[in-house]
Amino acid sequence: MGLFYFLYALKPGPLTLMAVAAAGSLAITSIGLLSLIVLVAVVAVVVRYNLLVIEKLAAGQREAPALTEALDGNGAVLLLKVVGMTLIAIFAGYKLVQSTGSLGVLAIYVAVLSFLTPASMIALAITHSLKAAINPLKLLEFTLVIGWPYWLLLIITNVISFAPTILMAVVSDKLPSWAIMPTTAATVTYFYIVSSAVMGYICLTRQQKLGVAALYEDDDNYLEENEFLCKRAQAEAQIFLREGDFTSARQALVEGLRRFPSDEILNERYYRLLLATKDKKALLELGPHLLEKFVQINRPHKAAELYIATEPTPAVRKSEVRHAIAQVLYHQHKYQLAAQLLNNLHKEAYPQLDAAYLLLAQVYIDGLGREDLAKKLLHFLRQKFPDSAFRSQINTLWNVLNSTADIH
Template sequence: MADSCHYHTSKTASWQCQPCNRQFCGECIPGSSANYHGQGPECPLCRDSLEYIGASNNAKPFWQMGLFYFLYAFKPGPLTIMAVAAAGSMAITSMGLLTLVALVAIVAVVSRYNLLVIERLAGGQLEAPPLADALDGNGAMLFLKVIGMTLIAGFVGYKLVQFTGSLNVIMIYAAALSFLAPAAMIALALTHSLRSAINPLKLLEFTLIIGWPYWLLLIITNIISFAPNILMAVVSDKLPAWAIFPTTAAIVSYFSIVSSAVMGYICLTRQQKLGIASIQEDDENYLEENEFLCKRARAEAQIFLREGDFKGARQALVEGLRRFPNDETLNERYYRLLLATDDKKALQELGPHLLEKFVQINRPHKAAELYMATEPSPPVAKPEIRHALAKVLYQQHKYQLAAQLLNNLHKEAYSQLDAAYLLLAQVYMDGLDREDLAKKLLHFVRQKFPESALRSEIDTLWKVLNSTAEIH
């Protein structure tokens, strides 16, 4: 079961910090390694380097990926290997003394590619590698190590026959070789070490780490290894003589890559336990510098808040707001931090400025929400901010608060006083049952702003108030 992010339990973790025992998702650790100047991200809490676990943590159980393995071998890289094997088999038949050399070279390239498939999939790279990656100079040495594994296994078997002469012992040894063969190939692919690949204790440790799925891996790889024989038996009599060798070479190469893909993917599912370094394919996660820095500031502030480290959260938010003073999330989290720490002094001094930010970025409802959450209410001086807050509060039926914000605005040089006092009149009439005050306000507005753009609305409300007075 995939590990969840410590701070967003509905999201799968992509990074982990061993010292802090914390897992982080992509929201906690935004961007890609390139955003961290190629060094990779650090834990926001302890600043140690984080370990990428996204590939293995998101990986499905390997037995649920059947179609993936067979399609994987039809990618450009594997198809090129199959073509090389087929073409080489055709050339071998006419090369005379060079046949053996050519055969060894082809087998070496195919073997190297299969080991590379295991290595890349184990690291989390789901795209098949190109042929060029297999021609890295390690092919000959690794092929010699494959031969070495085979010779050593045969030598040990020969000595067992020589010393015991027991058929039962030989059968047990053969069964052990068959059981450990996938583990040996995986060990060679991951470590490039012959010693690890022939060490039975290391191989047994590997099978124990994999657990019971290793038995399923064994069954699957054995079935795949028989597939070329079955397929060739079906098609061989339908092929011309010249096509049998290349077809056989292509089919054997195909199924060997499928088998390698199975082995590589099972390592991916146990990546952390096997100590495999993950390959992060994160180009698509790269963020532009400003977007990255903003998201990082948000994420770190949230993490500190969740950890109860208010000092760290405040520092992260202040640094973020210096760069991005109009970011809604940063401003809100900073305001909520002041509320959480009950910093009344800061709320009184900074509250009005933060509320103004929300109004400026067209988030008056958020400003009103935070204004109502502050006790005592912050001293909002600017008339346009008071007006914007009052509009929202009136819509939310918070009439008393709206009236407090709008009262005495005529003492300020406010260009929209007619609109503000029209709203205040509506507050008095609709919410506070003070038609008398509403009528006085409207009379003032009609006298003070005879050319107001809101004259029709003012006159309509005036008529409503007068008709109400007549009924009473």
């Protein structure tokens, strides 16, 4: 999953931002009013975009936002809030040293500040609130909700923060003097986006507890909200699966399926989770029900794929599900499995028995070389279903088998 963050920062939106940062650095030619305006504008856009990355990823949007989404007028406001956070932190440290006169206390304060900085950025990105971003109790709550991945986040962001310095030390002497500033700006921006992607992705794993969904509720657009919640459930489960946290993945999938019982992706991931964990008891009990869902949503190929992947194969009882899966297996030349599903369907009150047994006859003829069994089936169909919609096909097969028998 680590590669995701670095590739994320190479999407069109981040690349455009890097180009803007590089171009902006070229425009800063001196310490003047124009250069200051350009610097503030570029920093504002970079800050806004990175907070947007955290916000979007935390909400389950895995595609990097376009740069235009960051040009919504909130860049300057959020930059001021970041500046405000910084000034408040400096002022609090100054007052602490002034009141205690201890450099040891200052060192502890700086360590705590470093620890809470990612939480502060996350809080600002999710809530857009300066108050939430500087509230120590709120930030501590964020770290507790995120749990152990927060420590991983600290390590990753600290390592990434040194990356531009190391990279520039390696390449600076190989670049012309005019290219050093734009290369530095683009490199810093790139790694800043990588860090933001890490923050947003980790937030996604704790999305519900952080209350991210509340930011996207829209009572006037219920269908869009449902789509968002479904995508969120899919993404959350996928993250847990990739991390190998099968317990949390299963819980996320069960919760998602309660709300969206017919969603193809959620059902497939749940089935594959049962396969991955080799939960034979659950596969025995739930496997047939999940396969039935795929048939109901017109995905018999997916049902057949999962049926084959299950060992031993599930005991599918519903005739229509057996028929639908067998039809796919027949076309895939898996004749033995198709025959197992179609056998003894006459014991059920299946309204499409004529179609199912015609298929079974074709399985016997095309794949298993059992013309004798096929002939018995066709005789049964000719007697029991004289008005079948498949009468012409039944008669054709019957005549072919009889003519073949005459030749022999």
